[in-house]
Amino acid sequence: MEQPFERQAHVVCKIHSNGDHEYWVDGTLLDLGDSLRHVHHSPTGFRHGYGGSGPGQLAFAICLALYQDVVVAKTVYMKFKWTYVQYWPIDEGFDHLVQVPVDPVRLWNLTDDYQHRLEFAQWQEEQRVLLAEEAEEESRRWPEGLDPSLLLSKPVEERPLSKRDQLMLALAPYFVDFEFSLPSRPAKGLCRLLVVPELALVICSEHPQNPSMSVTNAAEYLFLQITEAYNLDRDEVTWIEHYAFENERVAPEFDFVEFHQLGGGAYRPDWHNPTDELIPLLEKALYHKKGLVA
Incomplete structure (x- = not known):
């Protein structure tokens, strides 16, 4: 008998009066500590409804529960985050039946x-x-x-090391530290930054000594401050968010971020999977930084 293409997974989120989020998959409570043994995005807990570190931690925990295979979970959980977790209503409990692939690696193709x-x-x-x-x-x-x-x-x-990671190593000397401010927070944040004005390209990387909000959670503030500091056209910017995770031995992450103007000078970020454009963009950035482009 042919194996079914998809199956249903029962995913439940309960939010307690103190704000704690509790997640269940097929009747099993997800354990944050167990997921942190393998990936280390959000030691403060699981979250859903956006493209940040909490949803990344949740996506991995769900994939680990669904597929019972660490390697498979690590391979596909970011795809799972962008396909499902980011769309669940933020700060709301839910009880969903989710259609998930039986063989996610084959379904989502090994690019x-x-x-x-x-x-x-x-x-x-x-x-x-x-x-x-x-x-x-x-x-x-x-x-x-x-x-x-x-x-x-x-x-x-x-x-x-993939070609992508080799390019990032070659670009590493061109990154600079960038301090950013946040409303209602006295301490400034710190990120690593690579800007290529000729390409309207910004690579914003989480700094290991960042004392404040992550580059994901501070994305809209970083967008305004960096584009102003470098005199970039906000309608033309290509924004890449990067996490290196050297200490946690987690695969580096790259996300494209689109910023949509809401009015009143505010912007809403949307995160997307890296596309085939990522490596050519990194190559172009390296050519420009090395002065190989006239």
């Missing part, structure tokens, strides 16, 4: 980007298992209370 995600997820899981085994072995040799993970001497191999 170069997804192939790289799959390879990275496989490598990442192998490294996690390796480190866990080493930690367990070391724990037998050291006094109780000493963290054996601090004593591991075996080097961890470098993660595989």
Whole structure:
């Protein structure tokens, strides 16, 4: 008998009086701590209804619950976020039956980007298992209370790099720190920024020492301040949001962000999956920064 193409998943969100969000998939409560063992977007909790870090954490947890496979979940969860999670009504509880693919990797096609995600997820899981085994072995040799993970001497191999990531490494010296202000917050935020005025291109990257709101949550404020600082035409800007995640060993993320004018000088951001234009844009940015374009 041929395997069905899709199946229904029962996804429930309950919001408590204190604002806590609780999510269930097919009758099982999602555990934030379990999902954070594999991806580290939002240690403060799951969320839905927009394209930020909380929805990313939720999408991974849902995919892990649905497919019971860390590698598959890591490969497809960002697609799941953009397909489903960002559209669920923000700050509202819900009880949905969602049509999900039985074989998401095959359904969503392994483009170069997804192939790289799959390879990275496989490598990442192998490294996690390796480190866990080493930690367990070391724990037998050291006094109780000493963290054996601090004593591991075996080097961890470098993660595989896609062409996209190689281009970002080449562009890294051209990024600058950019301070941004936020209403009702005394502390300024900090991001890493690459602007190519000739292309009307902005790559806004989360700074590891950012003391304030993330570049996702502060997107509309960053858009106004950066376009003003660099005298960019707001109707022409191509905006790429980037998370490196070097410390968490999570695959780097790229999102295209479109800003829609609402009136009164305000803009609403919408996040989209990277398209085939990403690598050519990065190549053009590198050519311009190296002075190879007249």
